[in-house]
Amino acid sequence: MQNEKHMRPIPYGRQHITEADIQAVVETLQSDFLTQGPKVAEFEQAFVRYVGARYAVAVSNGTAALHLCAMALGVNESSRVITTPITFVASANCVRYCGGTVEFCDIDPATALIDIEQVRQMVESKPRGYYSGIIPVDFAGNPVNLEELRQLADEHGLWIIEDAAHSPGGFFVDSKGERQFCGNGKFAELAIFSFHPVKHIATSEGGMVTTNDEALYKKLLLYRTHGITRDADLLEENHGGWYMEMQALGYNYRIPDMLCALGISQLSRADEGMVRRRQIAQVYDEAFADAKGIAVLGTNPAAMTDAGETGHAYHLYVIQVADRKGLYDFLRGHQIFAQVHYIPAHTMPYYRSLGHKKGDFPKAERYYEACLSLPMYPTLTEEEQAYVIEKVKEFCKA
Template sequence: MDKEKLAIYGGQPVRDHFLPYGKQVINEDDIHSVIKVLSSDFITTGPTLERFEREIAEYTGAKYAVAFSSGTAALHGACFAAGIGKGDEVITTPMTFAATSNCVLYQGGIPVFVDIDPKTYNINPSQIKEKITKKTKAIIPVHFTGQPAALEELLEIAKENNLIMIEDAAHALGAKYKNKKIGSIGDMTMFSFHPVKHITTGEGGMITTNNEDYYQKLIQFRSHGIVRAKHLLKENHGPWYYEMHSLGFNYRMTDIQASLGISQLKKLDSFIARRKQISRFYTHELASLKDLTLPYQDKNGDSSWHLYIIKLKSRNLNANRKFIFEALQKENIGVNVHYVPVYYHPYYESLGYKKGSCPVTESCYEEFITLPLHAGMSDQDAKDVVNAVKKVLNYFSKSRL
């Protein structure tokens, strides 16, 4: 970083300790729930996991829920259950973490990237139809930042073209689309319980579905493709007998993790309410900064506010985003950028994907900065973020370095 640009920050930063962009909120109830399981007969997949699955299904309004060791594992399971195989094309967005499309590759499928809506930053339904071919098997929309994608339009496209819809809702547990909880709308929906998400199990993920066939396939897939139910066995050698019906993986979640998830789920609505409160504060306090575009909220969706992203509008700010990013970090504000477009990664370049295919995504990537947002933030933390943003942008607009 050019030392001249940061010279002004030789003085006191707005805060004396670092504020991460995302962080888990763990209390004594959570700790006690884990200790209770550690003292029980089951610490791997057992009754606590089954309870966690039931409670997630009830919360989202889905018939079934299947827990996995991570959100990535869960999405891989959904691609398997959907029957995605070699040469099948799956339409998704490049404005996501690489896991979304990697799971298609795991199954031998081909990710097809469609650009995003410039307001919501979600996949643009109007551009999907031109990407559909005879090889298209599914659509994976991402509810980016917690704001639901345009599900009504997406479901219509899926139905017209006999496509399976797998929602990547890693950001959207607790979000609603037209007053209906995310998790009960598409064919399958994936949630993540990574520590920066709304609730955590350490690592972990979940697929919700209303389809019993998908449910059975997901159960098999997370445990080596093995079945034990008598009515599914091709032979039955006795009560010990089991069969491997497909090539599955060991993607199981433990009861230890599930116990934490159950405890966290009790606080989910309060966590989301706090995220919304902080987001409203940001919007109110930053609205006067004309060089910023603040998050747009679609009237059909109720965001769960996983991320709060500001967009640098002016050419001068865009050209110096790295400076602004590093200056904010020097103020002890843990900003981030979500996301590097998936096809920018060298591995995807090696598969033949090229820059320039999704210009809105690429433009947004060059302009985005993610501000800290999590339920454990205090009012002072939020004020520090706002003060730092104003300080850095004010300095930059005057200095024109």
């Protein structure tokens, strides 16, 4: 083990920028387009090939992606949407941006994913039409069983937005034994991804929406750019080559070509990064298998193949311990910057002002009190991981 004093800080996540990434950005900076150019469409096409969807729309960030999804599905003041409290608040905020009401559903404590059986109970307790849709979250990269959720949604006329920000490359196994990759559009009307630096694919900021629905795809394109179109087939009038029309109230959620160039380069080695993430997770699993006082957050059984392969994308590796604050501080004292994901959304002051309160979702709150995300990124070295494991065990034995 390297001398602890010379160990570099170890964050919970870290981007990996290569010379190829830098060159891709430089070439775009030297091109004719910095924004609204060819790299945007190139990134979108590369991404649909990666996840298996028909359409993709690249946007400025994952929150913008969620907002556009809610707009495209017509969320408004009369909409009630179910989501999980264990998520970044954007998963809920996108409903509020459109004036809708957010209703949280508690989690399955084994996985921290939204509890589909509790979703069913919520929906069946109300008349048809009371709820509009569901926003499940592939938390930590752990895929939700969207086939099961789709069956529920179809029974009650609900739409689904899959928040797959943590799970590009992740998959679950459907009832036919086939792998269904996150964001492929087969079970959710829309799915979103994030390209924040700690995510699998880093563009500094950026996001993507995927769908198999052409009508929704066209709405996303319109809303992404102020609600403005130049498409001659869509114009109500046409004054000439310069003419454009604002046909809806949209936003400036565009993403620059230089970030798309970086995304294309990053995407080219996404499979390699996924292999490494799963290797790191396996080492953690083995290290903590018999460790007293350390519980590892489980994988959704639907994300495991008969051969024992996992569809977990491992954006995060989460453990649970009794003295989470003590472990968090202890690790920071040893240059290991673990993180907490997430403070339950319903306990935030904003959502409490809307009538939610602590105690509403006890499983989510118990999860929060114990959870800690350990370092998980492809460039984490074996030596660094061993050091993290050593320090976690050292504290938990104290």
